[in-house]
Amino acid sequence: MSDKKMVNPRNAYGEALVELGKKNQNLVVLDADLSKSTKTINFAKTYPERFFQMGIAEANMISASAGFASCGKLPFVSTFAVFATGRVYDQVRMDIAYSCANVKIFATHGGISVGKDGVSHQMIEDFAIMRVLPNMTVIAPSDAMQVKKIVNLMAEAIGPIYARIGRADAPLIYNEGDLNDLKIGKGLIIRDGADITFISTGTMVEPAIEAHDILKKQNISARVVDMHTVKPLDNSLLIKCAKETNAIITAEEHSVIGGLGGAVAETLAENNINTKFYRMGIRDVFCESGSPADLLEKYKLNEKHMVLFAKKMLK
Amino acid sequence: MNNLDGKELLKLKIMAVKIRKHIIEMLFRARSGHPGGSLSATDALVALYFAHMKHNPKKPKDPDRDRFILSKGHAAPALYATLAESGYFDLKELSGLRKAECMLQGHPVCTHTPGVEASTGSLGHGLSFANGVALAGKLDKKTYKVYVMLGDGETDEGQIWEAAAIASHYKLDNITAMLDRNFLQIDGNTEDVLKLEPVVDRWKSFGWNVIECDGHDIKKILKALKQGDAHKGQPTLIILKTKKGKGVSFMENVVDFHGIPPKEDERNKAIKELSDSQKKLEALL
Numbered sequence: 001m002s003d004k005k006m007v008n009p010r011n012a013y014g015e016a017l018v019e020l021g022k023k024n025q026n027l028v029v030l031d032a033d034l035s036k037s038t039k040t041i042n043f044a045k046t047y048p049e050r051f052f053q054m055g056i057a058e059a060n061m062i063s064a065s066a067g068f069a070s071c072g073k074l075p076f077v078s079t080f081a082v083f084a085t086g087r088v089y090d091q092v093r094m095d096i097a098y099s100c101a102n103v104k105i106f107a108t109h110g111g112i113s114v115g116k117d118g119v120s121h122q123m124i125e126d127f128a129i130m131r132v133l134p135n136m137t138v139i140a141p142s143d144a145m146q147v148k149k150i151v152n153l154m155a156e157a158i159g160p161i162y163a164r165i166g167r168a169d170a171p172l173i174y175n176e177g178d179l180n181d182l183k184i185g186k187g188l189i190i191r192d193g194a195d196i197t198f199i200s201t202g203t204m205v206e207p208a209i210e211a212h213d214i215l216k217k218q219n220i221s222a223r224v225v226d227m228h229t230v231k232p233l234d235n236s237l238l239i240k241c242a243k244e245t246n247a248i249i250t251a252e253e254h255s256v257i258g259g260l261g262g263a264v265a266e267t268l269a270e271n272n273i274n275t276k277f278y279r280m281g282i283r284d285v286f287c288e289s290g291s292p293a294d295l296l297e298k299y300k301l302n303e304k305h306m307v308l309f310a311k312k313m314l315k
Numbered sequence: 316m317n318n319l320d321g322k323e324l325l326k327l328k329i330m331a332v333k334i335r336k337h338i339i340e341m342l343f344r345a346r347s348g349h350p351g352g353s354l355s356a357t358d359a360l361v362a363l364y365f366a367h368m369k370h371n372p373k374k375p376k377d378p379d380r381d382r383f384i385l386s387k388g389h390a391a392p393a394l395y396a397t398l399a400e401s402g403y404f405d406l407k408e409l410s411g412l413r414k415a416e417c418m419l420q421g422h423p424v425c426t427h428t429p430g431v432e433a434s435t436g437s438l439g440h441g442l443s444f445a446n447g448v449a450l451a452g453k454l455d456k457k458t459y460k461v462y463v464m465l466g467d468g469e470t471d472e473g474q475i476w477e478a479a480a481i482a483s484h485y486k487l488d489n490i491t492a493m494l495d496r497n498f499l500q501i502d503g504n505t506e507d508v509l510k511l512e513p514v515v516d517r518w519k520s521f522g523w524n525v526i527e528c529d530g531h532d533i534k535k536i537l538k539a540l541k542q543g544d545a546h547k548g549q550p551t552l553i554i555l556k557t558k559k560g561k562g563v564s565f566m567e568n569v570v571d572f573h574g575i576p577p578k579e580d581e582r583n584k585a586i587k588e589l590s591d592s593q594k595k596l597e598a599l600l
Contacts, residue, residue, distance in 0.1 A: 007562070028451075028454070028594060049454065050454065052450060053478075054481060055480070055481065055484070057475040057477035057481065058482065059439075059443065059473070059477055060443040060446065060474055060477035060478045061443075062443075062449070063440045063441075063443030063444045063446075063447070063474070063478075064443045064444065064446040064447035064478075064481070065442055065447060066447060067443070067444040067445060067447020067448040067449075067450075067451065068434070068446075068447040068448075068450065068451050069447075070433070070447070070448060071378070071447075071448055071451035071455070072378065072426070072431060072451075073447075073451050073454075075447075090437050090440075090445075091474075093437075093439060094435070094436070094437050094440060095433070095434065095443075095444060098424070098426075098434050099424070099425050099433070099434045100426055182475055238496050269562055286345070293469060
């Protein structure tokens with residue numbers, strides 16, 4: 001992990017918005033007093049007339065973004081994942097999802113690797129509550145390179161999309177050009193393997209690659225899928241992996257209920273796929289303050305635990 | 316409409332009676348819905364759609380149209396009847412209110428019904444939606460206006476005050492909100508449920524231009540709307556002093572008619588009363 005280039009996905013988001021703003025005059029960006037953290041401040045400085053500081057008033061911001069969309073604008077709305085979903089569930093439900101508004105909610109600080117701020121700032125339910133909304137697409141990009149691509153795909157797609165990234169710097173997984181063919185709703189096999197498949201999303205894709213490398217040295221062949229889109233889930237890729245390998249492990253910085261693991265379980269069960277299956281994630285508890293590394297270790301969400309779970313399942 | 320003559324005003328008054336009749340019939344057929352707040356909002360809707368707003372029912376998505384957002388979504392029957400009488404869709408649709416496969420949902424939905432701008436019914440959203448529309452209008456240097464109708468009980472919601480603050484912060488003088496001040500909400504008098512007074516001072520302290528007006532006098536409503544449009548640098552709130560259930564004697568100021576539709580005898584009585592009013596007005600034409 002140490003030799004990989006670390007890039008903050010939030011910086012990538014900020015830069016991607018500025019580039020998009022040049023191409024797309026309809027792009028408007030809304031933030032709720034967190035522009036320095038979400039990095040929408042880059043856009044605010046470049047295109048001040050198209051940046052809207054909405055204050056610490058997220059409900060109003062979400063409904064207002066739908067108003068912008070009704071006038072043909074392309075609003076990207078940013079704040080922390082906790083405030084972009086749970087705090088404003090009714091506004092997202094009525095004004096964006098039900099109304100099919102062309103609003104893109106791009107949240108930062110998802111998951112527990114937010115760390116020291118504690119549970120008030122650690123969003124582990126957002127996939128679940130966004131996924132349950134009809135018309136809503138749910139995405140978790142896995143590195144800075146993918147963030148840039150996804151921001152552009154979100155702008156091209158018509159309709160409501162929720163995307164979330166983490167707070168921390170993260171190793172680059174992809175090189176320039178690797179993601180030219182990326183599509184929303186189509187997962188990527190980024191390491192092939194025959195024994196087990198890690199279906200990972202967002203910040204858990206990189207640890208899955210690490211786990212792949214560790215397992216390889218122990219003669220275990222692990223496939224790694226970057227399931228950047230949690231909804232709509234790439235069911236055909238999932239079923240293919242379940243048939244071609246002996247076990248499935250899902251991994252997400254999210255509750256094991258209702259998110260990627262929940263979605264994968266639903267697909268496997270409804271398609272009568274009999275496979276060994278485990279959901280790595282937060283197992284129905286609220287976490288706590290701590291350094292990201294300490295929390296990911298305690299809640300068993302790192303490459304070490306991915307290796308342990310894989311070996312246990314293949315016994 | 317700058318110089319409304321007596322005849323034109325009479326026609327508007329007749330339209331208000333017609334819309335009230337539609338409301339009664341729709342709610343009677345649907346056997347559910349909200350008569351009180353629909354009847355109290357009717358005169359303002361008539362003033363907006365039939366005299367004040369720049370809109371074209373044949374081009375409901377015209378980018379230059381004035382917008383009306385019914386934030387108090389439970390007054391949907393009043394909006395639907397107004398849109399149908401304006402020509403956004405056929406009057407026959409009104410009989411389908413709240414029925415499966417019908418375009419007229421219990422509360423307004425922008426993806427279902429031509430002319431409906433925002434999906435409301437969960438209270439407190441409409442003014443925020445209007446902020447987005449108004450900010451987009453300013454950004455594109457459009458001259459359209461955004462009108463929003465709020466229920467007085469609805470302003471219990473915290474989101475209304477988030478929206479009021481932002482509208483003032485960005486000096487959204489292209490917004491006119493209208494407060495249907497009928498003093499009643501489901502559980503009783505607004506001042507008993509959650510005190511709203513001093514309403515004028517509250518909105519002024521948020522940086523709004525406030526106008527008070529008889530909410531059942533169409534001429535006065537039109538005058539207030541013009542004042543609101545002309546006011547620069549601040550959003551305007553028109554406090555419409557209204558009666559819940561206005562136009563049907565036994566429904567006026569009766570809180571139980573907030574969310575209970577008329578029974579058959581009540582419907583017959585209401586329609587008779589309204590038809591009599593209509594005849595009297597028509598005789599003056």
